[in-house]
Amino acid sequence: MSGPVNWLSQIAAVTKFGLLSMPQRRGSVAAAAFGIAGVVAVLVGVLSIAAGFRRAMAASGSPDAALVLRSGADSEMVSGFLRDSTRIIADAPGVARTPEGPLASAELFVIINLPKISTGTDVNVPLRGVERPALKVREGLRIVKGRMFEWGRDEVIVGIGAAREFDGLQVGDRLKVGRYLWPVVGIFSAGGGAADSEIWSDATVLQAAYHRGDSFQSVFVKLKSPDAFNEFKDAVTADPRLNAQVLRQTDYYAENSTAVTKLITTLGYLIASLMAVGAVFGALNTMYSSVSARTREIATLRALGFGSAAVVASVMLESIALALLGGVLGAALSYVAFNGFHTATMNWQSFSQITFSLAVTPQLLVQGVVWATLIGAIGGMLPAIRAARQPIAAALWEL
């Protein structure tokens, strides 16, 4: 034989004939391609939930922000501080300061029941009581509709995600908190972060409504710089008056999200794998019929001197081409259908809903196409071997 160039041109030629004959087999080709498109769409779609969730969590914290919880508490739900402690924390070194005082917000975190618009069922929605610095502690937080609540008044503002997903949270609605009805006076955006899912009120107002005395659950602080974290952390943890732990907000939310993203990702892979098995058989079937429809053609090419390796490669390439067709279709479909799609899910750490939008990232699209390629390669393998093993002499006379 004469070198790799010859070999490649053989593969190119044989592959071309296979691809050219695809339109004649369009029914079976389309069925297999749609099967693969389905796998890719489901895979990318489910994983885009995890990616969107992770993205929402990543947007929730900035590196120069810290969160203080009671020692041993792994979420705000089970944490608690008295005002004395929150003052000491606010005055600790490393906390950014303005003329009005330190950028630290002692906060309350409770859960209320609201119907989810999409399902009509009641779900847990976080209600957070904040102090004045809260708006400066969280970067990029702004009122997008209505106004800020007035300090000391029974009013709430609602995160843009919560307003979208849960019933009765539009400006002008009244929110039932215990025995009270609090007017919604504004909608705020926290740039896709966790706060978007929350309802906010004045911490002192919430304390009163929930008979919490003068206690809080967490302190959110803005640091002088990301580097000031250790200074702040050491000061707070070493202080004998406090029984507190300090977390970077980014770490806290990342940890918050891992359980959920892991579950969603596992689920996505599981469903997609099951579907992929079906799609492999679809590709296998299509390629078997492609090979058997061209038995005589392949034998003719072999008689003319084309090598069996070229036949194997061409059947594989044809199968992969078919799979890529489906993969690209599925990826495009999932992008159109899912990217930016708003939803809400349970955040197990806080036992409350978190709203976010699905993110069909470039990595996910690439992953989908890789899956399609693998499905095509696996599905094409046996038919390719059969095509190459066919005895030439007998196949030449077949109709």
Place this chain on the structure above:
Amino acid sequence: MSEQATGNGALVDIRGVEKVFRRGAEDIQVLKDLNLEVPAGEFLALMGPSGSGKSTLLNLIGGLDHPTRGTVSIAGERIDQLSDHRLAAWRARHVGFVFQLYNLLPVLTAERNVELPLLLTHLSKAERRAHVATALAAVGLEHRAKHYPRQLSGGEQQRAGIARGIVTDPTLLLCDEPTGDLDRKAGDEILGLLQALNREHGKTIIMVTHDPHASARASRTVYLNKGQLTREPND
């Protein structure tokens, strides 16, 4: 090649060939102790009843199958023991095939079909085009170069098949019932064409047929019977 079978210079030299097919538990002996010499430049017709093993023999000569026993030498080269891989390369260089059902690729035009064997050579695109034009002219099909097989009559398809068979100027042209699927008139034209290729271009041709009308065009006819070759139809 140490076991060079003959010094008589025959282009095709077959010695003691036996071919047994195994079908399930049953052995079918199709050829037994068969000898054949075909000198260069001959137009040999191979006749015999259906199922007598004509195609089997042609496949052995064309390197499409291995004999169970015996030697097949073409132009002094033993091909019976070549690996499948080497046989493929050998076929590309030495043999042109013409099939009863033409075996053209339906997705390619006549000229692209004729070009196929040239894809296995190192000829440039321009050289390939020139060879294709020559082959198409030799079979009188220049005006149909851009047509697809389905747009051609049976006779025209077989002309394209013959053009593909000769385009690499092979050592041997092997035809299995080349007129078997054609009407008398188209068949006659194809036979005339093969005859001309043999007489005017010196092509060595072995043609399987069961049509006496076809074998009459050949320079010699041999008959296959009970696994062996004879000079006469019956023994």
